[in-house]
Amino acid sequence: MGEGPTIGTIAERAGVSTASVSRVLNGLPTRPETVRKVLAAADELGYVPNSAARSLKSRRSHQVAFAMADIGNPVYLEMVREIQPVLKAAGYRLVLHSTGADVAEEIEVLRSLGGRYADGLILIPLRLTAELAAAISAARAPVVVIGSVPEEAGVDNVRTDSRLGVRLALDHLYALGRRRIAFVNGPLDTVPGAARAAAYRDALAALGLPYDEKLVEVGDFYRAEGAAAVRRLLAKGPDVDAIMCANDLIALGALDVLREAGLRVPEDVAVAGMDDTDLAAGAWPPITSVSLGSAERGRRAAELLLARLADDASAKAPRKVVSVRPELVIRASTKGGTR
Amino acid sequence: MGEGPTIGTIAERAGVSTASVSRVLNGLPTRPETVRKVLAAADELGYVPNSAARSLKSRRSHQVAFAMADIGNPVYLEMVREIQPVLKAAGYRLVLHSTGADVAEEIEVLRSLGGRYADGLILIPLRLTAELAAAISAARAPVVVIGSVPEEAGVDNVRTDSRLGVRLALDHLYALGRRRIAFVNGPLDTVPGAARAAAYRDALAALGLPYDEKLVEVGDFYRAEGAAAVRRLLAKGPDVDAIMCANDLIALGALDVLREAGLRVPEDVAVAGMDDTDLAAGAWPPITSVSLGSAERGRRAAELLLARLADDASAKAPRKVVSVRPELVIRASTKGGTR
DNA sequence: GACCACTCCGTAAACGTTTACAGCGGTTGC
């Protein structure tokens, strides 16, 4: 078979030096006749440049890494769907890391950037420990964090105001006359979990509603765990007329449990989720959800990273923070019943 | 900052040669004292080996590529979820390619393997043209195809018997007393589309049911397109009592349209899908679906590829074909109504 | 005809690893 052609093989066949071959292939000024010969030879040989050699010399891998907790989560999936084409258009490949929300693994990814296998990283940490923050600032390549990150880390950052998001949903439920609004959250030691818990309290306060322990339950950001949490919630017999869920998956679990319990949505209990994933739109009844602009956050993150990678000038630019405004998408799970 | 430490830096600090450093880092036999010094130096410097240099010399990138039509499709997603941990455990990174079902792009991915950016590729082609088949056999690295591929291509292959899958579903519907079983398919020029169309005809014949044009509609493998196809189907007024869908997404679309039309599922019309994705289980009513073992196919494909990559002996082994048996997962969309 | 400017190209040195080879001091065996 013979170990694929190199620029050496091409040089030989075209009767020029390897330097000329390289120049032609990189579009540097060269005599037309030489260009022709080189391209012809490269074409006949089916030449493809060796990416390791290229990376070694040019210090660019033309790859970007994306690390999130679990690709199975539709939020991250939406981001990948946006990120991938943006990167591809700019000539970068996408390397995927599912960290399972394990901080140690995230730190390992950050550390491995030192090996230059990727030119940059888009990271969505679920938990933000001191070690992780340190690893982020110490990273040997540009990093863009989706989610809030302390300013000291000094990295670009795409965030959304989930506090406002919760507020929008609760205002909506309140306006519909709901007063016993429960909240089913994910783990409190995660960044979104903590933020949404606080947001719920604030929103209640702003509406003049009392905070009632019996209305709050914590599970995890998955459907089954969400369902279990809602079951526990109902078991406490709290007289609920609406359930705000920290996540669309939890909201789906809530629908399951409410149906099981023979409660009508939204007539008996209104349900709202967050993230506005396809699942919310596709559920029955369709779920009112707070869009946190996952797709847009993904795209913006990719763009920020590409800007950093573009030239050395912008590589040193001060950190940028992009905020995506949450929006409430109203569907039948809160305001339905027309059919 | 100074451009990261190399084995040269370590060698200097530990007072040994770069060769010794390399040996220690690769676990080759070395005097304990030297090992200690080198590891200490590497640790203090926070050394991470440069992957480009390593790949260049060792001819291994420790990356595997996965190319599918669209990561947004839950089937592919399930595969990624299985593939990723298998690869990670074996020390490989995952590079993702969404080709948008474009044959030219798939060929380009195959071709770019010549650049050795990945040690192998898992490919799911939607359409199998002659050029694509040629590109597959010409690939410069091991390829595993998920889906059927002609034997001449000579590559490993993980397939499922979608014919049998359709058969299982139709038998089930027939057993429930359904006789007017419609079929909503994806594009006929795709591999699964063609296979499932043929399978539907065969299954009908086996059951002694007539093939009726009015019962067949073609759209695409997405929810909206599926819904549109079902709408066209109903418009033909074909007196349907069951709809077999080539895909879970189409089945979801079918539920939407049936609900819109005021038809009850399964009382008036039973609905079955294929792929048994989370969406089928999570829909309301839950959708009976033919599991084509996506997760298992992903895992098996990854394992086949890893076996090829493991040693040179198995790299030359004859092509392997793994078959995953379809299974019917019965849910309320065909056999419900208890509540 | 000497000089310069310019264009194009080849030589060779890097990039950071791995590894074949040879050299070293120190056994062991006769």
Place this chain on the structure above:
DNA sequence: GCAACCGCTGTAAACGTTTACGGAGTGGTC
């Protein structure tokens, strides 16, 4: 006391590119 061998280590070449440098050739100017 010498050869053979051992375990360990350093030197240097290679992997396939890119690129600084200078040389060869051409044409123009005085």
